[in-house]
Amino acid sequence: MQRFEFIGRFARNRGALIGAVLILVVALMALLAPLVFPVDPLRIVGQPELWPGEDPDFPLGTDSLGRDMLSMIMHGARATLLIGLFASAVATLIGVSVGAIAGYFGGWIDEIAMRAAELFQTIPNLIFVLTIVVILGSTLTNIVIAIGVVSWTPIARMTRAEFLSLRDREFVQACRAMGMGDLKIIAAEILPNALPPVIVLSSLVVAGAILFESAVSFLGLGDPNVASWGRLVGDGRQLIRSSWYICAIPGVAIMITVLCLNLIGDGLNDALNPKLRDR
Amino acid sequence: MAGELASPAAPPRIARGSSRRVAALRLLRRRLIQAVPLMLGVVVINFVLIQLAPGSFLELMTAENQVSDPATIALLRTTYGLDDPVWLQLVKYIWALMRFDFGFSYRQNIPVIDAISVHLPATLLLMISSITLALAVGVAAGVVASMKVRTFWDTLVSVAAMFFFAAPSFWLGIMLIVLFSVKLGWLPVGGMATIGGTSAGAGGVLDILHHLILPTLALGLFYAAIYARVMRSSMLEVAQLDFVRTARAKGLSRNQVTISHVLRNALLPVITILGVQMGTVLAGSVVIESVFSWPGVGSLLFDSVSSRNYPVVLGIMVLGSLVVIAANIAVDLIYMWLDPRIEIR
Numbered sequence: 001m002q003r004f005e006f007i008g009r010f011a012r013n014r015g016a017l018i019g020a021v022l023i024l025v026v027a028l029m030a031l032l033a034p035l036v037f038p039v040d041p042l043r044i045v046g047q048p049e050l051w052p053g054e055d056p057d058f059p060l061g062t063d064s065l066g067r068d069m070l071s072m073i074m075h076g077a078r079a080t081l082l083i084g085l086f087a088s089a090v091a092t093l094i095g096v097s098v099g100a101i102a103g104y105f106g107g108w109i110d111e112i113a114m115r116a117a118e119l120f121q122t123i124p125n126l127i128f129v130l131t132i133v134v135i136l137g138s139t140l141t142n143i144v145i146a147i148g149v150v151s152w153t154p155i156a157r158m159t160r161a162e163f164l165s166l167r168d169r170e171f172v173q174a175c176r177a178m179g180m181g182d183l184k185i186i187a188a189e190i191l192p193n194a195l196p197p198v199i200v201l202s203s204l205v206v207a208g209a210i211l212f213e214s215a216v217s218f219l220g221l222g223d224p225n226v227a228s229w230g231r232l233v234g235d236g237r238q239l240i241r242s243s244w245y246i247c248a249i250p251g252v253a254i255m256i257t258v259l260c261l262n263l264i265g266d267g268l269n270d271a272l273n274p275k276l277r278d279r
Numbered sequence: 280m281a282g283e284l285a286s287p288a289a290p291p292r293i294a295r296g297s298s299r300r301v302a303a304l305r306l307l308r309r310r311l312i313q314a315v316p317l318m319l320g321v322v323v324i325n326f327v328l329i330q331l332a333p334g335s336f337l338e339l340m341t342a343e344n345q346v347s348d349p350a351t352i353a354l355l356r357t358t359y360g361l362d363d364p365v366w367l368q369l370v371k372y373i374w375a376l377m378r379f380d381f382g383f384s385y386r387q388n389i390p391v392i393d394a395i396s397v398h399l400p401a402t403l404l405l406m407i408s409s410i411t412l413a414l415a416v417g418v419a420a421g422v423v424a425s426m427k428v429r430t431f432w433d434t435l436v437s438v439a440a441m442f443f444f445a446a447p448s449f450w451l452g453i454m455l456i457v458l459f460s461v462k463l464g465w466l467p468v469g470g471m472a473t474i475g476g477t478s479a480g481a482g483g484v485l486d487i488l489h490h491l492i493l494p495t496l497a498l499g500l501f502y503a504a505i506y507a508r509v510m511r512s513s514m515l516e517v518a519q520l521d522f523v524r525t526a527r528a529k530g531l532s533r534n535q536v537t538i539s540h541v542l543r544n545a546l547l548p549v550i551t552i553l554g555v556q557m558g559t560v561l562a563g564s565v566v567i568e569s570v571f572s573w574p575g576v577g578s579l580l581f582d583s584v585s586s587r588n589y590p591v592v593l594g595i596m597v598l599g600s601l602v603v604i605a606a607n608i609a610v611d612l613i614y615m616w617l618d619p620r621i622e623i624r
Contacts, residue, residue, distance in 0.1 A: 119320040121555060122607075124599040126562030127580060131592050134584045135332045211447055215566050218449050219581060233450050237570075244457045251450030259445035 009271040016267020019260035026257050030081050033074035041075040042067060042227055049243045063232075063246050064239050072227055073253055079228040080210055080257065083144055087209035090148025092202045095155025100194070102156070103163025104186050110160070117153040125150040126215060133221055140223045147212045151205050158201050162194035200268045207261035214254050229254045306615060310608045321600040322376055325593050326369050332589075376597060382590035386583070391594040395576060399598070401471060402575030404487075405564050408495045410553065413502035418549065420503070421510025425545075426537065428515065436507055443504035448563055452497035452570040459493060466493050469572035494571045498563050502556065506549050513545040520544075547618055554610035558603040 011017055039045075045068050052061040052069070060069035102113035120128075132146040166172065167190065175185050214230025216222050222231050229250040236246030363371070375382075381391035424436035443451075460468045467473070467490050472483065517523065518541050526536045568577030576595055583591035 115316065115320070119317055119324070122317055122558060122600045122603050123321055123324065123596060124558040124562035124565075124603060126559075126565055127596055127599050128562075130565070130580065130584055131328060131596055134587065134592060135328050135589070207445070214447050215449060218447075219566065219569060219584075221584065230447070233447075233453070237453065240453060240457050241461055244453075244461070247450065247453050247457075251447060251454070254450065255442070255446045258447075259441060262441065262445060 006271050010267050013267040013270055015263045016270070019263030019267065022256060022260045023264065026077055026253075026260070027081065029074045030077040033071075033078055037068070037071035037074060039071075041071040045071075049239070049246075051243070052245055052249070060249055061243075061245060063236065064243070069246070069249055072232055073229070073250060076227050076229045076232055076250060077253070077257075079226045080213065080230075080254070083140070083147075083213045083228065084206045084210040086144045087147035087151065087213065088202050088206040090145055091151035091205050091209070092155055092198070094148060095152035096159050096191070096198060098152065099156035099159025099161075100163055100186050100191060103160035104167055104182065104190065106164075106167075113156065113160070117156050120150065120153050123150075126212065129212060129216060130219070130221060133216060138221050138223055140226060143213060143216060143223060147209045147216075151208055151212070155198060155201055155205065159194060159198055162197060163190055166190045166193055196272055197269075200265055200272060203261055203268065204265040207258045207265070210254065210258055210261070303612060303615060306611060307608065310611060314604045314608070317604060318597075318601065319373070321597055322373055323369070325596060326372055329589070329593065330365070381594035381597070384583075384588060384591050386586055386588050386591075391590045394579060394591055395594055395598055398574060398576045398579045401573060402561070402564055402568070402577060403602075404491070405494055405498065405567065405573060405575060406560055408491055409499035409564070410502065410560060412495050412499035413506055414549070414553070416499070416503040417506025418510050418546070420507040421549075422514060422537070422542065424507065424511040425514035425518070433511075436511070440504040440507045443500040444508075446501070448497050448501055449566045449570050451500065452493065452567055455493045455497055456570075466490075469570070471574050490571075490573075494567050494573055497570065498560070498567045501563070502560065505552065505556075509548050509552055510545060513548045514541055517541045517545045543617060547614065550610060550614050550617065554607050554614075557606040557610070558599070561599050561602060 033041075044065055046057065046062050048062055048064055052059065054061060060073060062068060063072070098113050098116070102110040128150050129143075129146040132149070133142055136142045136146075163186075172185060172189060175189050180189075213222070213228060214233070217226075217228045217230030218234040220231075220234055222228060232250035233247050233254075236243070236250075239246055379392050381395070383389075384391050384394045387394050420436045420440070424433045427433050456468055459466045469490075471490050472486050473490075514537075518537075523536055523540055526540050527533070531539075564573075564575060565577035565580055567573065568575045569581050572578065576599070580592065580595050582588070583595070
């Protein structure tokens with residue numbers, strides 16, 4: 001019943017609903033890409049620099065080499081979404097672990113954890129990502145880990161705050177009185193109660209991770225085997241005088257995806273805290 | 280983000296000038312002491328990254344920078360102490376950094392610290408102008424939206440904020456170039472000054488400002504979007520507090536209350552976020568500099584990353600962190616000036 005109300009509140013938020021629907025469309029694009037365009041999206045298939053609509057075979061036109069923009073955008077959706085999701089998963093894993101331990105144990109452990117969070121907030125994030133990627137190599141795994149490593153701090157702070165407010169509640173004290181171990185209390189008792197706001201934050205971290213990845217790829221430091229949207233913008237940069245649509249289209253795709261993820265995050269937030277809804 | 284917002288509960292009280300100066304100095308001292316372990320942490324992370332590099336750090340560096348002279352390589356081995364145990368290397372590294380010795384850049388043939396400091400002013404200029412724009416636009420938009428809740432203006436602000444919050448800054452920069460430089464021809468495509476133009480006097484300053492407009496917009500509008508949203512909700516929150524009702528009851532007009540009571544308190548969360556985001560702004564300027572060929576640290580970083588010039592890359596990371604720490608201390612002092620209730624957190 002409660003869950004039903006939650007979905008109802010989420011659905012009543014028009015922005016969040018639009019966001020959710022559009023994200024599904026993007027995800028569908030990513031899933032269908034290999035079916036609709038089974039050939040390598042980076043293969044040359046037509047005349048170069050065809051504007052969108054100029055040739056019905058290429059609804060979004062072709063790039064400077066004559067590659068199909070629509071195919072590249074659909075395949076790029078896969079890369080972009082997957083990198084965003086995995087990087088956010090890495091950030092959530094680190095953030096929740098650090099935050100849970102810091103909030104539960106408190107004291108010097110908390111102090112160290114929060115200093116570490118401060119440290120990671122001090123190092124300019126993108127510079128950190130670029131340094132990691134350039135030293136360890138531009139592979140997909142390294143990029144995902146690097147983005148995760150710079151994105152965990154807000155999740156850790158949020159998890160810590162939740163744990164701080166939950167750790168002395170009666171049900172936790174009851175578990176302690178029963179002799180339950182600390183790790184079990186953290187994982188099985190407090191964590192499930194602390195998760196909802198953390199999940200909301202994770203959806204925003206996905207959006208941030210997508211922006212990060214696109215910046216890294218735009219600078220030409222992405223995985224050379226992956227054509228993410230950011231790289232498409234970077235590839236089109238040289239041609240802004242004659243064919244600016246090559247830059248514009250993948251950028252719009254990034255913007256819509258990030259916008260939708262933010263809308264979903266806002267919607268979840270409102271649905272979780274109905275009292276804040278009218279702010 | 281919401282967890283980090285301070286919620287002001289009472290109007291600022293005016294403290295005596297001298298005691299506030301003492302408090303400010305105490306805050307400054309405490310922040311400087313706290314900065315030491317933070318910097319040490321940055322240096323250790325740097326060191327770990329060097330150790331993680333596949334293959335010998337030296338091999339990679341010499342190969343990429345075409346250093347083949349055996350004497351130079353031997354010198355490098357001793358400089359970086361590659362034959363020492365790891366802990367000693369770390370101690371030496373920290374000692375070197377404390378003397379601002381970041382190593383030598385063979386690409387530019389100057390010490391790393393010189394290579395970076397040549398580029399730093401351009402980046403600081405871009406950062407300051409972007410933050411100024413973001414604060415001015417963001418705060419103004421947030422105030423307008425909060426005073427006209429649920430009207431056309433409120434919707435306009437939130438829709439614009441959502442778009443600029445989602446647009447990748449580099450892409451926004453390119454689109455601005457397409458519109459204002461390529462199509463309209465109003466503003467330069469990139470660089471910091473017109474090649475062959477006057478560089479001295481008022482003409483030179485105007486020329487730089489002319490080049491600064493587009494990069495500032497590309498970098499600043501994202502933060503303006505954040506500040507507008509935070510400012511709006513913070514204004515609405517503060518407006519519900521008791522002291523605002525008291526001020527209204529005293530007979531002050533709505534605008535007077537908004538400007539002299541609500542605005543000042545509502546600014547606090549914006550300042551907090553500004554402090555937290557200082558590193559992001561610096562990092563964001565890396566990408567923007569690459570788009571606009573702005574001759575700052577970002578361009579240097581990009582060059583160094585492409586040529587695997589590690590000493591410069593690591594030096595930028597350390598100095599960048601230092602800039603962030605300094606900026607954070609400045610933000611703390613501003614915060615204290617705005618809210619005298621806070622002495623030392």
